[in-house]
Amino acid sequence: MEIWAIANQKGGVGKTTTSICLARGLAAAGKRVLLLDLDPHASATRSFGVPAEPTPAGTHEVFLSATNLLVNLARGTAVDGLQLVAAQPALATLERRGATQPGLGLALGRALHAARGSYDHVLLDCPPTLGLLMVNALAAADRLVIPTQTDPLALHGLADMLRTATMVERSRRRPLPHYILPTLYDRRTRSGVQSLDTLRDSHEQRIWPGAVPTDTKLRDPAVITGAEELQGRGAEAYAKALNWILNVADRRREAA
Numbered sequence: 163m164e165i166w167a168i169a170n171q172k173g174g175v176g177k178t179t180t181s182i183c184l185a186r187g188l189a190a191a192g193k194r195v196l197l198l199d200l201d202p203h204a205s206a207t208r209s210f211g212v213p214a215e216p217t218p219a220g221t222h223e224v225f226l227s228a229t230n231l232l233v234n235l236a237r238g239t240a241v242d243g244l245q246l247v248a249a250q251p252a253l254a255t256l257e258r259r260g261a262t263q264p265g266l267g268l269a270l271g272r273a274l275h276a277a278r279g280s281y282d283h284v285l286l287d288c289p290p291t292l293g294l295l296m297v298n299a300l301a302a303a304d305r306l307v308i309p310t311q312t313d314p315l316a317l318h319g320l321a322d323m324l325r326t327a328t329m330v331e332r333s334r335r336r337p338l339p340h341y342i343l344p345t346l347y348d349r350r351t352r353s354g355v356q357s358l359d360t361l362r363d364s365h366e367q368r369i370w371p372g373a374v375p376t377d378t379k380l381r382d383p384a385v386i387t388g389a390e391e392l393q394g395r396g397a398e399a400y401a402k403a404l405n406w407i408l409n410v411a412d413r414r415r416e417a418a
C-alpha cells in the first residue's frame with residue numbers, strides 16, 4: 163500500500179481537486195484507492211455529496227479511538243474502486259488537543275498501518291495549515307504531491323511547504339520524495355507564464371514538466387466525483403501528471 167500526501171501550506175492551490183483527480187486516475191487503472199479527507203473544511207467530502215448534517219463518521223473517529231478502523235469508516239463513491247473517509251469540522255479542534263494529548267500524533271499512522279491490506283493507494287487530502295493533521299500526514303506518507311498554483315505569491319507557499327517536508331524527513335529519518343504539480347495554469351497571463359518558468363528553473367527534477375490548465379469542468383464537484391470518465395484538458399493533464407509520478411517513482415526504485 164502506498165500513501166500519498168497531497169499538501170501545500172497555501173489554500174486554494176488545487177489540493178482537493180488534485181487529490182480527487184489522481185485518486186480516480188489510480189482507481190481507473192484498477193487500483194483499490196482510499197481518499198482520506200483531512201481538511202476540517204471538508205471540501206473533498208462535500209464534493210462527493212456527503213451531507214454536513216448529521217455529521218458523518220470519518221477522519222475524526224480515527225483520532226478518537228484506535229478501535230475505529232479505516233475500512234469501517236470508508237464509504238463507497240460513484241467512482242468504481244474509490245472509497246472516501248469523510249472529514250468533519252471537529253478535526254479543527256484536534257490541532258489544539260494535539261499538544262496536550264500524547265499519542266494523538268501517532269493515530270493516523272496506526273490506522274493506516276491497520277488498513278494496509280485493504281488498499282493499494284491511500285491519498286491524504288491535507289488542510290492548508292501546518293498543524294497536527296498535516297504533520298501526521300507527512301510523517302505517514304511515502305510520497306508528497308505539492309500542487310502549486312502558477313502565480314507569484316504561490317511560489318512563497320511552495321518554499322514553506324518544502325521546508326516543512328525537509329523537517330519531517332529529518333525527524334522520521336526516511337526520505338519523503340516530493341513532486342510539484344503546477345496547477346490552475348493560465349498561459350494567457352504573463353504572470354502565469356513567468357511563474358511557471360521560475361518554478362521549472364528552481365525545481366528541475368521534482369517538477370512535472372506539464373501544467374494543469376484552468377478548466378471549468380474541474381470546478382464542478384458533480385463532474386469530478388461522478389461515475390463518468392473525466393473529459394477535457396484538465397482531466398487529460400491530471401492523467402499525464404499521474405503517469406509521470408508513477409514513472410519517476412519506478413525509475414528511483416530501479417536506481418536504488
Ligand SMILES: Nc1ncnc2c1ncn2[C@@H]1O[C@H](COP(=O)(O)OP(=O)(O)O)[C@@H](O)[C@H]1O
Nearest residue numbers: 173174175176177178179346375376377380381
Ligand atoms: N485546474 C483547475 N481549473 C479550474 N478550477 C480549478 C482547477 N483546480 C482547482 N480549481 C478550483 O479552484 C478552487 C480551489 O481548488 P481546491 O482544489 O479546492 O484547492 P485547495 O484544496 O488547495 O484549497 C476550487 O473552487 C476548485 O474547483
Ligand SMILES: [Mg+2]
Nearest residue numbers: 177178201205
Ligand atoms: Mg482542499
